[in-house]
Amino acid sequence: TMLFVIGKGVFLTISQYLVEPCQKLITKCSVYSTSDHNELGLAIFNEIIKQYGTYVNQIGSKIEGIRSRLKGQTIGNKDFVDFVLIEGVLNEFVTVMRSTSVTLRGMTRAVHHKTVAEYNDIIKEIVNNNQQLVDNCDLYAKSIVSIRDAYSTINSNSLNQTMKFLTIATLFVALPNCVYGMYGMNVPLPIQDKPWAYPLLFVISILMPVGVMVWAKKRKLL
Numbered sequence: 001t002m003l004f005v006i007g008k009g010v011f012l013t014i015s016q017y018l019v020e021p022c023q024k025l026i027t028k029c030s031v032y033s034t035s036d037h038n039e040l041g042l043a044i045f046n047e048i049i050k051q052y053g054t055y056v057n058q059i060g061s062k063i064e065g066i067r068s069r070l071k072g073q074t075i076g077n078k079d080f081v082d083f084v085l086i087e088g089v090l091n092e093f094v095t096v097m098r099s100t101s102v103t104l105r106g107m108t109r110a111v112h113h114k115t116v117a118e119y120n121d122i123i124k125e126i127v128n129n130n131q132q133l134v135d136n137c138d139l140y141a142k143s144i145v146s147i148r149d150a151y152s153t154i155n156s157n158s159l160n161q162t163m164k165f166l167t168i169a170t171l172f173v174a175l176p177n178c179v180y181g182m183y184g185m186n187v188p189l190p191i192q193d194k195p196w197a198y199p200l201l202f203v204i205s206i207l208m209p210v211g212v213m214v215w216a217k218k219r220k221l222l
Contacts, residue, residue, distance in 0.1 A: 002048075004041060011037045013044070021047035042122050045104065049130050052093060056136050059086055063143055075151055083144050090137045097134050101127050171212045176205035 002019060005012035013022065022044060063086070066079050104127050179201055183192065191197045 002044075004044075006037050006041065011040055019048070021051045038119055042119070042126065045100070046126055046129075049097075049100070049126060049133065052097060052133055053129070055089075056093065056133050056140070059089065060136065060140055062086070063140055063147075067143070067147055070147060070150060070154075075147075080148070083148065087141060087144055090141050094134055094137045097130050097137075101130050101134075104130070168212065168216050172209040175208040175212065179205050179208070 001015065003014040005014065013019075015022075062082070066075060066082070069075055069079075104123050183197075183201060191200070194200075
């Protein structure tokens, strides 16, 4: 938060912390006239909004980097923690920038100067830039939600495919074991004394998994 105190021959800014945009403005103070309070105040607003624009662009680049890794499904828990932090920052930015727009619009009613139209144009341009940043923040927040939803959908689909595969694999193993298990018991069973019993059981144990595979493909389970 920064307080502007404007009086006759006085332009005072008060902030609890060092404001980087103001420091940048001081280094090129020859560009602005400190005697024109309106121009100086708008210059400070403009520098602050530019700094916000830099931060928002950095956030956008980070989100795009995470989105590009979504294709390879290499997003980790740390990325989702970053998403939570980024959403908090974006919400803070939107709150501050909307308040800034209200303040700037209020200045158009408070400026009493023969060049008021010129200041209104400058203020309108700054407000438009500020609103563009607000729109970008909203867009990035929606992108975060979209990435999270996409990742959840991909994970759910991958889990379903894995469960289907494991189920079919279990059938491949279980069905032949049922046949061999029955003929491994010490009880009388059909064709147990026939010389061709083992080849027959072997063929059956092969056909049963093949039949399951054909059925699974028809049902689009594989």
